[in-house]
Every structure is written in C-alpha cells, then in structure tokens.
Amino acid sequence: MTRVLFVCLGNICRSPTAEGVMRRLVREAGFEDEIEIDSAGTGGWHVGAPPDARATEAARRRGTELAGAARRFDPRRDFDRFDLILAMDAENRRDLLALAPDEEARAKVRMFRSGDRDVPDPYYGGPDGFEDVLDRVEEAARELLAELRSR
Numbered sequence: 001m002t003r004v005l006f007v008c009l010g011n012i013c014r015s016p017t018a019e020g021v022m023r024r025l026v027r028e029a030g031f032e033d034e035i036e037i038d039s040a041g042t043g044g045w046h047v048g049a050p051p052d053a054r055a056t057e058a059a060r061r062r063g064t065e066l067a068g069a070a071r072r073f074d075p076r077r078d079f080d081r082f083d084l085i086l087a088m089d090a091e092n093r094r095d096l097l098a099l100a101p102d103e104e105a106r107a108k109v110r111m112f113r114s115g116d117r118d119v120p121d122p123y124y125g126g127p128d129g130f131e132d133v134l135d136r137v138e139e140a141a142r143e144l145l146a147e148l149r150s151r
Contacts (some may be wrong), residue, residue, distance in 0.1 A: 002050030002148055003036040005078055006112060007096060008088040011070035014119050015088060016051040017133055018112060019095075020059055020066040021141045035143075035148055042095045044072040052123065058130040079105040087111055089118035097098070113140045 004022065008014035017025030019039040026035045051066040052057070059066050077096035078085065079100060085108045093111055101104040113119060119136050 001036055002040075002084070002151070003082045004084045004086065004148075005073075005082040006037075006039040006086050007042060007073055007089070007092050008039075008047040008119075009041055009043050009071070009092060009121065010123070011039055012046045012049055012052045013040065013055045013123050013130070014121060014133055014137070015039035015064050016066045016070075017055050017059060017064075017120070017130075018088070018137045018141060019068075019085070020064045021134070021137050022144065024064050025141050028132045029145060029149070031145075031149070035145075039068075040071050040073040040078065042073055042092055046070040047072055050093065052130075053069075053123070054127060054130050055133070058112075058127065058134055062134060071128070073099070075099040075101065075105075079108065083108060089121070090116070096141060112137075112144070114143060 006015040006018040018040050019037050022037050047070055049070045054068045087096055096109045097106055122133050
C-alpha cells in the first residue's frame with residue numbers, strides 16, 4: 001500500500017481537488033487496494049468545512065466527486081502515516097519541510113506538479129481559476145499514477 005497526502009493552504013480547494021481526481025483515476029485503474037489517498041491543509045481556519053462549492057461544482061462537471069471535510073496537517077500523524085506528501089505550491093512545501101521532524105520525513109515532501117510548478121490557488125478568483133486548477137491537477141495526477149504503477 002502506498003499512502004499519498006495532498007496538501008494546500010486551507011484544504012478546501014486545491015488539495016481536495018487533487019484528492020478527488022486521484023481517487024477517480026485510481027478507481028478507474030483498479031488500484032484502490034494499493035493506493036490510499038487523503039488531503040490536508042497547512043492552515044486550520046477551514047477545519048471541518050466541506051470542499052469549496054465552486055471547486056466541487058467544477059469537479060462534478062468533469063465526473064469527479066469532492067467529498068470529506070477540511071483538516072489541518074498533523075505532523076506527528078501524517079509524517080508517520082504517508083509515503084508521499086505532495087504540496088500544491090512552494091509555500092506549502094516550505095511549511096511542510098519546516099514541520100518535518102527529521103530527514104526521513106523531509107524526504108517524503110515534494111511538489112505535486114513536476115518541475116516544481118505550483119497549482120495556483122483559485123480561492124479569490126473567478127470560476128475559470130477552478131477549471132485551470134482541474135486541468136493542472138488532472139495532468140499531474142495522471143503522471144503520479146503512472147509513477148506509482150511503475151513502483
């Protein structure tokens with residue numbers, strides 16, 4: 001079992017989108033018993049909230065369900081539990097690395113998108129921002145699934 005955690009700032013837009021897209025791709029590929037997926041935020045102000053309605057609607061139109069409730073990244077629990085901790089942007093990665101208790105934990109943290117590219121935060125923008133996030137997440141999730149399948 002490979003355990004993957006997607007992390008953004010508030011855990012209501014980007015990381016639940018990545019979680020939902022990855023869940024769909026894993027299910028379609030028949031790897032539900034091999035890959036565990038979750039998401040979290042580095043900030044705690046949305047804890048318990050559902051994914052952003054705009055993100056949920058954009059994902060639904062593409063056949064992806066966003067579910068669950070926002071939670072804050074828990075360094076003690078999450079560094080132990082997850083094999084890959086994927087940051088949505090460079091700030092999230094810096095925050096995660098600062099929380100890492102040791103080099104083993106630090107080695108689990110990387111950017112979600114290849115080339116250390118950010119997934120832009122759509123929260124304060126219009127609906128096109130959520131579509132852009134979905135495009136970028138879909139591409140990165142397909143690359144991630146291919147990487148995990150080759151392990």
